[in-house]
Amino acid sequence: MNIPEIYKRLFSFYGDLHWWPAENDFEVLIGAILTQNTSWRNVEKAIESLKSSGQLTIDWIIKMDCKDLALKIRSAGFYNQKAGYIKNACISIKAIYGNLDNMKKNFNEVYDFLSGLKGIGPETRDSILLYALNYRTFVIDKYTLRLFSRLYGKNFSYIEIKSSVEESLKTVFELKNFHAMIVELSKDYCRKKPLCLKCPLNDLCLYGNNRTVTD
Ligand code: SF4
Incomplete structure (x- = not known):
């Protein structure tokens, strides 16, 4: 090739x-999960809906009821499933790393961590590694x-x-x-x-x- x-x-x-279009790394991570099987326009609507309801942070998502989260991301499709994936990813990241910056230190470890999360397939994992965490991957x-x-x-x-x-x-x-x-x-x-x-x-x-x- x-x-x-x-x-x-x-x-x-x-x-x-100038990709990925997002305000910060956490928004990239959320967008990478939301974009599964839908258009970017629908992801944008879901992210706007989240932002208009509160601060888009890992702690805010963890505190939010999963049903409320699902309703807010409805435009992205498969919203119950995706709400579960987002919530689970946030809880696991918070428990193991505390924040996204601490995920930027060890590629192999984070690669394995993301690969083990429910609903995070290779494309979503690699999007997070490249665009949210700035690792050299494709x-x-x-x-x-x-x-x-x-x-x-x-x-x-x-x-x-x-x-x-x-x-x-x-x-x-x-x-x-x-x-x-x-x-x-x-x-x-x-x-x-x-x-x-x-x-x-x-x-x-x-x-x-x-x-x-x-x-
Ligand atoms: S449009 Fe696709 S198939 Fe056609 S020349 Fe370009 S790369 Fe090749």
């Missing part, structure tokens, strides 16, 4: 996308899997793409921005029905090379 060239192309096209989502399968004409596993990207991109900024640029490219061009002719990765892409005449 030619990650440096793909990154370079996307960066000249999109530049710094997030793979369904857009990334689809993009790489089109670029190279074969399916890759989560870990294959993740390892390749982490070997190629050295800084946390690059890793954050690469994921953001992939999401934008997947919304703008590499959609379900891709718009290959105008795509900035066209000449690097096996699928695009075979499709441009018909787009």
Whole structure:
């Protein structure tokens, strides 16, 4: 996988996308759980609803009744489940680390901790590690899997793409921005029905090379 060239192309096209859009690390963590199986617009509504009811802090969430929490995040879908995941994550973080800053000291330990939390799958875990805790790691989502399968004409596993990207991109900024640029490219061009002719990765892409005449 030619990650440096793909990154370079996307960066000249999109530049710094300033991801993740949130006021603080805790809001990123909550957003990473809320965004499971829903659009970002719905997450924003849920976060606004939380903020309008009180201060969005770990202690506030812990004190809140789980049913109230579910009602406040209703716009994000699966709200009863997600309220349980958020509440459980906050209680566990408070008990083991006290606060998010204390989670920024030992990648392997925090990786294992997050992997063991209910409702936190690999994509949510890696989003929290990268965007809330600033660890050098990469997030793979369904857009990334689809993009790489089109670029190279074969399916890759989560870990294959993740390892390749982490070997190629050295800084946390690059890793954050690469994921953001992939999401934008997947919304703008590499959609379900891709718009290959105008795509900035066209000449690097096996699928695009075979499709441009018909787009
Ligand atoms: S050329 Fe087409 S298939 Fe390839 S990355 Fe671009 S939009 Fe996706």
